[in-house]
Amino acid sequence: MHPHLPVSWLLAFAACTPLAAFAQADTTPPTPPASAPASPAASRPAQATYRSVFEGYQPFTEEKVQAWKDSNNTVEKIGGWRAYAKEVSEPVPNGQQAAPATKAVDPHAGHKH
Numbered sequence: 001m002h003p004h005l006p007v008s009w010l011l012a013f014a015a016c017t018p019l020a021a022f023a024q025a026d027t028t029p030p031t032p033p034a035s036a037p038a039s040p041a042a043s044r045p046a047q048a049t050y051r052s053v054f055e056g057y058q059p060f061t062e063e064k065v066q067a068w069k070d071s072n073n074t075v076e077k078i079g080g081w082r083a084y085a086k087e088v089s090e091p092v093p094n095g096q097q098a099a100p101a102t103k104a105v106d107p108h109a110g111h112k113h
Contacts, residue, residue, distance in 0.1 A: 066074075079086070 073083075075083075
């Protein structure tokens with residue numbers, strides 16, 4: 001075996017690595033396309049107008065909250081949870097009907113007791 005063989009390969013690799021880096025570097029300036037405008041200003045897109053995200057911001061205003069008993073009485077007057085379920089089951093704008101909420105499905109119907 002030649003003990004100097006691995007060292008010579010290592011030196012050859014070290015010598016070629018910088019050459020490979022130079023070979024990959026593109027030093028030519030980019031050429032403009034044939035249909036490029038004559039002035040740099042003409043190649044820029046139209047200026048967008050700035051609009052702050054805070055434009056139209058409305059600060060938090062605390063609303064008067066009903067007492068929970070009054071809220072419960074209101075829900076009872078309009079029909080309880082079934083009234084809300086009926087709202088959901090009303091026809092959607094495209095003419096399709098949602099499933100009626102009045103039919104209760106028993107989730108345990110197929111189970112043995």
